[in-house]
Amino acid sequence: MVIDEETRRTIIDLYSGQHKTIRQITKITRKSSRDITAILKERNRKSRTQAYEVDEKNQGLDSIEECLNVKAYRLFSQGKSPLEVLKELRLSETDATKYYMEYLRLSQLPGLSLTFKELGSVRAVSYFSKLSNIAAAEQITVEEVIRLLRIVKNNPLLHVEARIEEIKKDAVMSGIRIRRTKEHALLL
Numbered sequence: 001m002v003i004d005e006e007t008r009r010t011i012i013d014l015y016s017g018q019h020k021t022i023r024q025i026t027k028i029t030r031k032s033s034r035d036i037t038a039i040l041k042e043r044n045r046k047s048r049t050q051a052y053e054v055d056e057k058n059q060g061l062d063s064i065e066e067c068l069n070v071k072a073y074r075l076f077s078q079g080k081s082p083l084e085v086l087k088e089l090r091l092s093e094t095d096a097t098k099y100y101m102e103y104l105r106l107s108q109l110p111g112l113s114l115t116f117k118e119l120g121s122v123r124a125v126s127y128f129s130k131l132s133n134i135a136a137a138e139q140i141t142v143e144e145v146i147r148l149l150r151i152v153k154n155n156p157l158l159h160v161e162a163r164i165e166e167i168k169k170d171a172v173m174s175g176i177r178i179r180r181t182k183e184h185a186l187l188l
Helices: 005-017 022-029 033-058 068-077 082-089 093-106 110-119 122-137 142-154 157-187
Strands: none
Touching (some): 005 022, 005 033, 022 033, 068 082, 082 093, 122 142
């Protein structure tokens, strides 16, 4: 079947850029899996040929300049943050984020990659990270965090804090009553 160039680009973007499966691409584009596979194989053949041509051109040079993504992956593997990589390699925020997501996917951390996608914004990722760090430091389980969030959702935070203060005062008062009772019992 003859497939127009725009559909080819869409298929390649869905597969490479959005990491959709061939089955998902089939549903989206309404093309057969055989046609989609053929397009992807053709693209791989072309990219291998281009890479081979680039390698041949670079063989004559004394120093081969590494691709930016390879440099970024190396820096991420050394524990650098996307912001540090962005500064060091002078990348745009989009490229640094893209390389970081690729690095996570390649380093077999698909759960974290999906979390970043679901959270959407950098602010949400930062918020989630802070919450996770606090919960880990306080040794609070995920279930306890969820329970606490539900309590706060159902009761405004000021009411929760006021109730905590009441409980603390009650505990102090109970302690005083217990001490007085013990002292009184000792006197008898």
